Amino acid sequence: MKKIGHSSQRLLTLDQVAEYLNVNKFTVYRLLAHKELPAFKVGNQWRFKRELVEAWLTKNAKNPQALLQAELIKAGQSPAQNGN
Numbered sequence: 001m002k003k004i005g006h007s008s009q010r011l012l013t014l015d016q017v018a019e020y021l022n023v024n025k026f027t028v029y030r031l032l033a034h035k036e037l038p039a040f041k042v043g044n045q046w047r048f049k050r051e052l053v054e055a056w057l058t059k060n061a062k063n064p065q066a067l068l069q070a071e072l073i074k075a076g077q078s079p080a081q082n083g084n
Contacts, residue, residue: 010050
């Protein structure tokens with residue numbers, strides 16, 4: 001059997017996307033129903049490409065500066081290190 005490495009983290013489940021976006025899974029369903037969030041189905045389950053979710057989040061962020069600071073913190077950097 002072939003080992004699945006880091007590439008398995010490129011696809012997220014609905015629950016993982018809800019957790020990543022810090023919203024209820026029913027909010028994710030609503031976004032899907034309005035075709036606002038990029039996703040596809042495998043059988044009867046939704047799957048999300050991490051890169052597309054991150055691009056969607058960047059595009060739809062109400063406060064891009066806060067998003068940048070959150071990404072810097074996530075990467076282990078202080079926003080001050082980036083000149084922000």
